[in-house]
Amino acid sequence: MPNDNFNRYCEELLAKYARRNQQAVARHLESLCEILRQEGNHVVQTMFGGSVRRNTYVNGLSDVDVLLIVNQSSLANQPPARVIEYVRDTIQRRLNQNPVTAGNLAVTVGYSGGVEIQILPAIRTSSGGIRIAEPGSTQWSNVSHPEGFAKKLSEVNHARNGRVVPVIKLAKAMADCFITRQDWKISGYHLESLAIDAFRNYQSAQDPKSMLTRLLTHSITAVMQPITNTTGQSRYVDEYLGPADAKARRRASTHFGQMRGMVNSCTTRAEFNALFCEGN
Incomplete structure (x- = not known):
């Protein structure tokens, strides 16, 4: 195949990725963030933490995530498992028709069309970094600066x-x-x-x-x-x-x-x- 054809097909595919459910993904993310923001003093900030923020998201691949940064409330002093459980239950109450599952690190919310959004609870440190759940542990991770x-x-x-x-x-x-x-x-x-x-x-x-x-x-x-x-x-x-x-x-x-x-x-x-x- 001539390189020009391959490159043209790539550009067409990239345009397809940009169109495919782009508005739906943005709507789902905003809806989730709004649900979590409404939880009073528990939530200080929500931010895109994964490929959406870095603009490398490809619809259909489960690498969308939102960092849910909690403030210095009682929730911030809880172990990751408790915070993850709280986030799961909060979302499930509001989105009772969607599959909402809690893993060791994050809460995953499923939508039609195969879109999955991961919510990663995190705590902000005094240095400006964040901590998420430590894989294979019951503690928070080392300080991260995504x-x-x-x-x-x-x-x-x-x-x-x-x-x-x-x-x-x-x-x-x-x-x-x-x-x-x-x-x-x-x-x-x-x-x-x-x-x-x-x-x-x-x-x-x-x-x-x-x-x-x-x-x-x-x-x-x-x-x-x-x-x-x-x-x-x-x-x-x-x-x-x-x-x-x-x-x-x-x-x-x-x-x-x-x-x-x-x-x-x-x-x-x-x-x-x-x-x-x-x-x-």
Whole structure:
């Protein structure tokens, strides 16, 4: 397939992502935030904390999240599990027709069309950072500064004429389509971190195919080593893959290589659609 065709199809797909349920997602988020704001002194602030804030959200992939920052009320002195339970019960009372589930870290609210929104309870620290539930623990996490990561991604995107964020969206959609086992999937935050590194000093062509190939090529090697988590929330962005050269990392590297091969060997519109699990 000529590169011009591949790039045109990418632009059409990105436009489709932008249109698909965009207004519905915004409406759901605002409704949830309003429900939580109405809970008196328990809530001091709600803010987009995940891919919505970083503008890398792809509809249908469950990486939307809202940080619910509680103030110094009785709720702020409770363990994460109690706060998560409170948030779940509060939302369920108001949205009794929606599935609302509490996990170890967050509350997930389901909507028609496959949209899921995650509410992550957090507490603000005196230094301006936040703490969320610590994975595998009953305590709050280390102090996190997600604003720093969002700023870094924004700077890299701006330096590459706004082309990095669209490529992240394509990579997220392709990885979610290709890697079908849930326990093998690459996290959205991890892909964003790989993209920051891949494009920090990138000086080559900025068309979608060239940049998608660059991200996948870089990731084949980069995924073999843990990436330091600059937000401070945990030591590494990709702790879920284990230590350097672990089996899960080798598997992820193989997946990135296979995806790169599929991009380079794509010859028809049907094959392009199959890369992203789109209808023919």
